[in-house]
Amino acid sequence: MCTGCLVLFVNVSAPATIEDVERRLRERRYIGDRALGTSIFLALKLQKPLFIEGEAGVGKTEAAKVMADVLGARLIRLQCYEGIDLAHAVYEWNYPRQLLHIRLMGEGQDRRAAEREIFSSEFLLRRPLLDAIDNDDATPPVLLIDEIDRSDEEFEAFLLELLSDFQVSIPEIGTIKARQVPFVVITSNRTREVHDALKRRCLYHWIDYPDLDKEVEIVRARAPEAADGLAREVAALVQGLRGMDLYKVPGVAETLDWAHSLAALGATRIDANLVNATMGAALKYQEDLERVREQVPALVEKAQRA
Amino acid sequence: MPEPRPDLLPRLGAFARLLHDAGLEAGPRRLTDATRALGLIDLKQHDDFRNSLRAVFVSRKEDIPTFEAAFDIFWAPPDPRASAGMMPGRNRPLPLSPERAQAWSNALGLNASQMNRENEAEFPASSSGYSARRLLEQAPWRVAERRTRRLRPSGSGRVDLRRSARHAIRSSGELMTLFRRKPRVRRRPLVLICDVSGSMERYSRLLMIFAHAIARREDLEAFVFSTRLTRITRLLRHRDLDRALDLVSKGVHDFSGGTRIGDALGDFNRHWARRVLGHGAVVIIVSDGWDRGDPSHLSAELVHLRRSAHRLIWLNPLLGSEGYEPLTRGMVAALPHCDDFLTAHNVQALDDLGRLLASLESRRKVR
Numbered sequence: 001m002c003t004g005c006l007v008l009f010v011n012v013s014a015p016a017t018i019e020d021v022e023r024r025l026r027e028r029r030y031i032g033d034r035a036l037g038t039s040i041f042l043a044l045k046l047q048k049p050l051f052i053e054g055e056a057g058v059g060k061t062e063a064a065k066v067m068a069d070v071l072g073a074r075l076i077r078l079q080c081y082e083g084i085d086l087a088h089a090v091y092e093w094n095y096p097r098q099l100l101h102i103r104l105m106g107e108g109q110d111r112r113a114a115e116r117e118i119f120s121s122e123f124l125l126r127r128p129l130l131d132a133i134d135n136d137d138a139t140p141p142v143l144l145i146d147e148i149d150r151s152d153e154e155f156e157a158f159l160l161e162l163l164s165d166f167q168v169s170i171p172e173i174g175t176i177k178a179r180q181v182p183f184v185v186i187t188s189n190r191t192r193e194v195h196d197a198l199k200r201r202c203l204y205h206w207i208d209y210p211d212l213d214k215e216v217e218i219v220r221a222r223a224p225e226a227a228d229g230l231a232r233e234v235a236a237l238v239q240g241l242r243g244m245d246l247y248k249v250p251g252v253a254e255t256l257d258w259a260h261s262l263a264a265l266g267a268t269r270i271d272a273n274l275v276n277a278t279m280g281a282a283l284k285y286q287e288d289l290e291r292v293r294e295q296v297p298a299l300v301e302k303a304q305r306a
Numbered sequence: 307m308p309e310p311r312p313d314l315l316p317r318l319g320a321f322a323r324l325l326h327d328a329g330l331e332a333g334p335r336r337l338t339d340a341t342r343a344l345g346l347i348d349l350k351q352h353d354d355f356r357n358s359l360r361a362v363f364v365s366r367k368e369d370i371p372t373f374e375a376a377f378d379i380f381w382a383p384p385d386p387r388a389s390a391g392m393m394p395g396r397n398r399p400l401p402l403s404p405e406r407a408q409a410w411s412n413a414l415g416l417n418a419s420q421m422n423r424e425n426e427a428e429f430p431a432s433s434s435g436y437s438a439r440r441l442l443e444q445a446p447w448r449v450a451e452r453r454t455r456r457l458r459p460s461g462s463g464r465v466d467l468r469r470s471a472r473h474a475i476r477s478s479g480e481l482m483t484l485f486r487r488k489p490r491v492r493r494r495p496l497v498l499i500c501d502v503s504g505s506m507e508r509y510s511r512l513l514m515i516f517a518h519a520i521a522r523r524e525d526l527e528a529f530v531f532s533t534r535l536t537r538i539t540r541l542l543r544h545r546d547l548d549r550a551l552d553l554v555s556k557g558v559h560d561f562s563g564g565t566r567i568g569d570a571l572g573d574f575n576r577h578w579a580r581r582v583l584g585h586g587a588v589v590i591i592v593s594d595g596w597d598r599g600d601p602s603h604l605s606a607e608l609v610h611l612r613r614s615a616h617r618l619i620w621l622n623p624l625l626g627s628e629g630y631e632p633l634t635r636g637m638v639a640a641l642p643h644c645d646d647f648l649t650a651h652n653v654q655a656l657d658d659l660g661r662l663l664a665s666l667e668s669r670r671k672v673r
Contacts, residue, residue, distance in 0.1 A: 018347065018354060038347070038357040045346050046339060053367060082585075083455030087468065095471035102479040111478075118475060152456060190367070191580050199365035200331060203339075206367050247576060247610065287610065 014044060014071065021070070029221040030059070030066040031214060039205040040067065049163055049184035051199055054207035056189050057251020061146055063207075064185035068142035071183065074135075077144045078128040080151040086158065090168055092125045119172035133166050133178035140180040149188040153195070160198050210252065212239050212306060218252055223259040227268040234259045236306035237270065238282060240299045241292065250282040257281040270303065272296050314349075315341060320413075321380050325363055327406045328372050336362055356381075375400050379414065449524050450666035451491040452586040452616075463488025494586050494616060494666065495525040499574060501593030502558065503532035503565035509623045509650070510561065511551075513592055516656055518542050518550050527582040530554075531570035532563035537578065565596055567636055568603035575610050588663065589615040592650055594624045597636030604636055608643035617666060618643070621650035621659065645671045 015021045021044075022037040040063075043050035052060045068075035078089055098118040105114055126134070132143040145159070162168065166178035186202060188194055210218060215235040219226060226234070238255045250258075258281040267274055275296050283289050292299070318340060322332040343358045356377055364373050379400065402410065459466065469485040498517055502510040510530075517528045521542040528538045536558045544550040555561065571591075583589070589611060597604060612618045620640060625648070641647060646662060649655045 034353055035357040035360070038354050039361040042343050042346065042358055042361055046342055048339070051365070081455075083457070085456065092468070093472065095468060095475075098475055099471055099479045102475055115475070152454070154456070189580075191584055192582070193366070196331065196365065200335070202365070203361040204365045205361060206364075206370060245572070245576070287606070 015041060017041070024070045025063075025066055028066045028069055030062060031210075031218045031221055032059075032063065033210075033214070036063065036205060036207065039203055043203045044183060046203070047181050049186055049202040051186045051188070051194075051202035051204050052207060053188045053190055053204070055209070055249065055251055057253030058207045058209060059252055060187040060207060061144065064142060064144040064146075064187070067183065067185065068144075071139055071142060073139040073183065074137055074141040075144060076128050076132045076141050076182070077146060079146050080148050080155070082150055082152055084151050084155050088127060089155070089158075090127050090129045091170060092127065093119070093172075094123045094125050098123050121173065124170075124173075129162060130168055130176070132182045132184075133162075133168060134176050137180075141182045143182040143184045145184065145186045147189060148186050148194055148198075149191045156195050156198050160195075160201065163198075163201050209242060209249075212236060215239065215252065215255060219255060219259050222256050223263060226259040226263040230262060230268055230270065231259060232306065233270045233303045234262060236303035237275065237299060239306070240302055241282065244292065244295075246283070246288045246291070247285045248283070248288060254282040270300055272300050275300055314344065318344070321359075321376070322363070324376050324380055324400075324410060325373065327402055327410070328376055328400045330363055330369055330372060330376075331365065332363055372401060449493045449496055449588065449663045450668075452494050452668060453489040454492050454585075456490050457487040458490040460486055460488045462486055492585070493525060494588050495527065495582070495584075496520065496663070497582055497587050497589045497615075498526060498528045499535075499571070499589065499591045500528070500530045501532065501565060501567065501591075502530045502561050503596070504562045505565065505594055505596045506592075506623070507562050509592075513650075514551055514554055515547065518547055527578075527587075529574065529578070530558055531567075531573075532560045532565055533569075534560060535570045535573040535578075564598050565593070565636075566599040567593055567595070567597045567640075568599040568601075568607050571604070571607040571611060575607055579611065579614050583614045586616040588617045588619065588666065590619045590621060590659075591640075591644075592621040592623070593636075594622055595634040595637030595640060597634070597639075599636075601635045601639035605639045605643060608640055612643055612645070616670060617645050619646045619648065619659070619662070620644040621648050621655075623650045625649035 015024060018034070018037050018041045021041045022032065022034065025032050025037065025040075039050060042048075052063060054060050064077075065075055101118055101123075102114060128143070132141055135141060148156070148159070163184065166181055167175055169175040184202075186198075209215075212235060215238065216232050219231040219235050220228070223231065235255060238250050238258070242249050258278060261278045261281045262270065262274060265274065265278070276293065279289060279292060279296075283292060319337060322337045322340070325332040340359055340362045343362055344355070347354045347358055349355055359377065360370070360373055364370055400407070457464075457466075459469070463486045466485040466487040469487075470481055470483065473483055473485065474481045498520070500506075500510070500513050500517065502513070506513075517526070517538070520526050521528065521539075522545075526539065526542070528542055530536055530538055538554050538557060541553040541557050542550050544553060608618070622637065648659055648662065650659065
């Protein structure tokens with residue numbers, strides 16, 4: 001197949017109403033609620049970053065991915081970690097190539113001209129943030145800054161600057177300003193408090209665990225191989241677990257893992273043995289597993305009635 | 307797109323002021339955003355209206371209940387049951403100062419108790435106070451440092467190839483100088499979990515002064531508990547000691563109550579540990595170990611807590627008193643799981659704690 005000539009012209013317009021956002025999310029099997037639809041709609045219209053917080057595994061990152069698809073835009077993802085710096089987030093010079101180039105040029109060349117040459121965009125390694133503001137995309141990309149709570153204060157301060165003017169200055173080249181503002185989604189698991197100044201630039205949305213009916217709907221959409229009865233029972237089981245006193249409460253991602261695992265085993269209903277054998281899909285602490293193990297029969301019975 | 311009704315904007319301004327008085331950030335920038343947002347939605351959709359204002363004015367989960375209460379009070383249609391305090395969702399109190407609560411209830415035609423949080427038990431007073439604070443503020447110690455993952459240029463350490471190569475370009479590709487870098491160091495965060503139950507009454511004021519003094523210069527997360535756990539980090543940020551102590555005593559609902567240490571630590575482990583125990587935090591529990599709960603519950607929670615903390619220190623104010631043996635059931639359960647067990651009965655003892663904190667090794671204590 002010739003990938004060069006595979007050009008898809010997809011004409012995707014921005015959503016015009018909150019209903020439109022909700023409908024498009026749903027079409028892509030993302031089951032959100034009206035409040036999330038409203039936040040996304042406003043973030044798009046007001047051109048503000050959307051700051052999404054919630055416990056692990058409630059679908060924060062997925063929301064950004066689906067939004068990229070909704071908008072027909074490219075998703076640019078920056079995964080944060082402690083110590084992330086501009087060289088990993090914005091740009092870096094390709095030093096090995098520069099060194100090689102300067103050696104190949106040989107003696108006698110004008111040093112100034114040589115420097116100009118090697119500090120040109122040809123030798124620039126573009127990292128996600130530079131890519132997000134400087135690109136030729138037909139539709140502004142979706143920039144996902146994932147798990148910002150893992151980065152440190154220095155990086156937050158830099159982001160604050162970037163998000164206020166959408167420009168980056170590279171000393172050797174000059175200031176690069178975004179021709180089009182990307183749709184920015186920032187996620188946080190709240191492992192620490194992100195600075196207020198950064199949050200103030202954003203619209204805020206807290207994603208909670210879904211209620212039973214919504215979670216069943218999510219399982220049906222995302223794990224279609226699970227039988228209807230199984231989908232409901234797994235969702236009800238996880239809802240029961242969330243009411244228990246656990247160190248790590250399972251998120252929706254765990255519900256889906258569990259549904260996938262049970263379906264892979266050919267189960268169409270749950271029973272105590274199956275639950276005991278596959279519980280590791282949802283519970284990740286030894287203490288939690290032990291605590292739940294004692295109550296599996298009661299939990300299963302309750303889930304089957306739900 | 308329909309323009310918002312003309313009388314909506316002044317109402318929105320008043321709502322922003324109410325949020326501001328209740329402690330939310332509701333400055334001009336947010337008010338502008340809110341105005342623009344309302345121009346984009348169908349105002350007849352009550353939920354969209356509420357969701358939009360929440361997305362603009364709230365920026366942390368803790369503020370959501372305050373927002374909802376303010377929204378209910380301000381925007382809900384007048385309902386006789388509401389002023390009688392019978393409508394669910396409309397009688398949640400707002401964290402307003404008494405004067406502001408009075409002003410708002412007059413303006414909105416409600417009775418003041420719906421606006422204001424009831425006044426809580428006073429903070430137990432004691433004579434040891436300002437001299438202790440001065441001593442603590444002048445104490446010469448700082449919390450020990452840890453190596454971070456962020457690298458800084460330095461004379462020694464690993465070779466920084468990026469900088470070296472960059473320099474080499476200026477000398478036609480010859481590596482003339484090797485630059486180096488090594489991890490930057492930062493002070494370890496401190497997490498203080500204080501028992502303020504009845505048996506600790508004599509010490510709780512001194513402890514709060516201690517917490518306030520530390521909060522001024524270290525990275526501190528502070529919690530108090532007697533029957534339940536309350537986070538007081540934000541309250542302690544107030545520069546003025548008296549004001550901070552006042553905020554703490556208003557914000558904590560069970561000073562001098564009974565003690566359930568195991569429950570309080572369980573609450574901490576489940577809801578706070580992941581948020582405040584990053585970056586090699588040092589955890590200090592201050593309690594006399596008088597516990598009405600189940601000792602095995604307490605040890606299980608301590609085992610869990612110690613796994614996520616760089617160091618787990620237990621301060622016991624009774625340890626300094628003559629003839630005291632740590633024989634309370636709680637203390638017996640806790641002892642094997644703590645890295646250090648120190649006294650905290652006076653300022654000198656707190657200074658000993660300071661010296662320990664300043665000299666923590668970079669490795670965990672062998673357990």
